[in-house]
Amino acid sequence: MKSLFLLSFIWLTHTISFAQSTEADQLLGVWEPSNGKARVKIEKIGEKYYGKIVWLKEPIDPNTGQPKVDKNNPDASLRTVPLKGYRMLKDFKYLGGNQWDNGTIYDPENGSTYKCIIKMTDNNTLDIRGYIGVEALGRTDVWKRLNLKK
Amino acid sequence: MRFNILIGLTFISLLSYGQTDSLQQEEDFSMYENLNFADEGAKRFCTPKVFDLSPAKLISIGYDYQGPFSIDYGKWKDQNGNLVGDQSQGNFQGAGGLRIGANIPVISKTNMVLQAGINYARTAFYSNSSQSANPLDETLKKNGLSTAGLSTTLFKPFNEEHFMIVQASADLNGDYATKNITPAKYTRYSTAIIFGKKKHDRKMIGFGLSRTYRVGELNYIPVMLLNWTAPSRKWGVEMLAPARVNIRKTISPRNIILFGYELEGNSYHILHSQLSNGSVNLSNIELRRSELRIRATWEASLHQFMWMSLQLGYRYGYSFNLDQYTDGKEFFRGFTGDQPYLQENKMNGTWYAQLSINLVSP
Numbered sequence: 029m030k031s032l033f034l035l036s037f038i039w040l041t042h043t044i045s046f047a048q049s050t051e052a053d054q055l056l057g058v059w060e061p062s063n064g065k066a067r068v069k070i071e072k073i074g075e076k077y078y079g080k081i082v083w084l085k086e087p088i089d090p091n092t093g094q095p096k097v098d099k100n101n102p103d104a105s106l107r108t109v110p111l112k113g114y115r116m117l118k119d120f121k122y123l124g125g126n127q128w129d130n131g132t133i134y135d136p137e138n139g140s141t142y143k144c145i146i147k148m149t150d151n152n153t154l155d156i157r158g159y160i161g162v163e164a165l166g167r168t169d170v171w172k173r174l175n176l177k178k
Numbered sequence: 179m180r181f182n183i184l185i186g187l188t189f190i191s192l193l194s195y196g197q198t199d200s201l202q203q204e205e206d207f208s209m210y211e212n213l214n215f216a217d218e219g220a221k222r223f224c225t226p227k228v229f230d231l232s233p234a235k236l237i238s239i240g241y242d243y244q245g246p247f248s249i250d251y252g253k254w255k256d257q258n259g260n261l262v263g264d265q266s267q268g269n270f271q272g273a274g275g276l277r278i279g280a281n282i283p284v285i286s287k288t289n290m291v292l293q294a295g296i297n298y299a300r301t302a303f304y305s306n307s308s309q310s311a312n313p314l315d316e317t318l319k320k321n322g323l324s325t326a327g328l329s330t331t332l333f334k335p336f337n338e339e340h341f342m343i344v345q346a347s348a349d350l351n352g353d354y355a356t357k358n359i360t361p362a363k364y365t366r367y368s369t370a371i372i373f374g375k376k377k378h379d380r381k382m383i384g385f386g387l388s389r390t391y392r393v394g395e396l397n398y399i400p401v402m403l404l405n406w407t408a409p410s411r412k413w414g415v416e417m418l419a420p421a422r423v424n425i426r427k428t429i430s431p432r433n434i435i436l437f438g439y440e441l442e443g444n445s446y447h448i449l450h451s452q453l454s455n456g457s458v459n460l461s462n463i464e465l466r467r468s469e470l471r472i473r474a475t476w477e478a479s480l481h482q483f484m485w486m487s488l489q490l491g492y493r494y495g496y497s498f499n500l501d502q503y504t505d506g507k508e509f510f511r512g513f514t515g516d517q518p519y520l521q522e523n524k525m526n527g528t529w530y531a532q533l534s535i536n537l538v539s540p
Binding site: 058060062063064065067069082083090091100112113135137138139140142150151152153157158159160164165166167168169170172173174175176177 | 205207210211212213214215216217220222223224225227229233236237282283286287288338379409410411430431432482483537539540
């Protein structure tokens with residue numbers, strides 16, 4: 029009887045954890061920032077969420093004629109890394125309440141990395157707020173979910 | 179039996195949980211080309227950003243200093259329109275003061291960006307002479323000039339190309355330092371509305387109308403907005419003419435130089451000069467101050483989001499005249515009005531420098 033109770037408890041714990049994981053995984057998918065210049069695929073690695081650039085409106089650098097690279101990165105050794113495939117969202121953890129925090133967002137336009145919080149306002153919309161130090165000192169961008177064309 | 183079922187359920191639960199992990203692997207990016215918004219009603223809107231613009235300042239603390247200069251004070255006009263008193267000159271070793279500003283986005287949505295700001299600018303007039311040429315000279319030396327204000331900017335995109343910008347500010351300007359601040363009824367309001375088009379991420383152009391005090395007194399002036407970056411991304415233009423025009427040289431995204439001008443000005447309520455000056459009644463007086471600043475500006479990142487801005491240039495005195503309200507209310511003279519000034523003055527030009535430390539926006 030005791031072992032049955034214990035196993036029921038373990039099963040219940042994992043079921044709750046799975047339900048929470050499913051809620052957290054709503055973030056997974058392909059998203060488009062408001063400027064429409066890129067598409068970002070959000071994936072889960074371990075318990076954290078990451079977003080990489082999978083599409084660029086203008087994939088070729090007009091100055092070099094080559095695919096765009098992360099030329100503004102403050103780390104000179106990373107300036108030849110292609111932007112397509114670049115992980116610009118990093119280390120987000122699900123807080124509950126449709127919010128993911130403790131992550132960073134990288135802006136390839138100027139090579140800056142900002143603290144970032146993600147709020148899902150509906151199933152297809154994210155408020156992505158990059159900020160400096162405190163949330164009040166920041167800017168929110170609205171991202172929209174993308175699906176395969178039917 | 180029940181034990182085996184529970185073990186099975188636990189295993190399935192753990193397996194499903196683990197399956198959400200993804201492995202880093204080579205990917206066919208072409209599969210992301212043919213995508214649609216999941217929300218069929220979603221629309222794309224243009225943003226206020228243009229490639230390589232000088233960074234927007236969230237918080238700015240700086241000091242402005244002007245070199246030695248003089249002011250030629252004209253005669254006063256009495257109530258009958260006659261010129262009275264003598265012409266005189268005030269000499270100053272310099273002028274300067276703190277400039278503090280904050281401009282914070284309060285609403286950032288795809289279809290609307292609203293910013294709110296505060297600003298404070300102080301100009302103390304430094305002079306070795308204890309004698310004053312006239313009441314205006316006296317209050318400049320004693321109290322200096324200050325501006326404190328609130329502002330807001332709305333960026334409203336209509337679609338992927340067209341947008342509207344509305345700016346409004348309310349300033350309390352006067353001959354005060356920390357006390358006897360200009361009464362709220364003398365708040366000066368400025369506003370501008372611009373309709374524009376963002377052709378691509380390197381060009382944004384717009385036209386509109388402003389209600390402004392940049393020429394010192396109330397005026398209504400057409401405005402032109404142009405933010406443009408050359409295809410090479412080495413040069414650009416940042417313009418909100420006629421208020422400011424800058425040619426931008428981008429050394430790197432964290433190091434830029436701007437060459438251009440800014441027209442700065444406002445109307446200052448002169449509260450502390452209610453002194454006797456013969457037959458002239460010195461109440462309800464406004465100083466119409468306007469300066470054209472031709473300068474080079476160096477902006478560079480010191481550390482991450484902390485930037486410095488250093489300006490060096492020439493300050494030309496466009497207007498330093500006094501007006502008097504006959505009925506206590508603001509009036510419009512424009513460029514063609516013939517209302518006489520109470521006193522016509524000339525602030526002579528000098529060099530100036532401005533250094534600020536800024537926290538810039540993401």
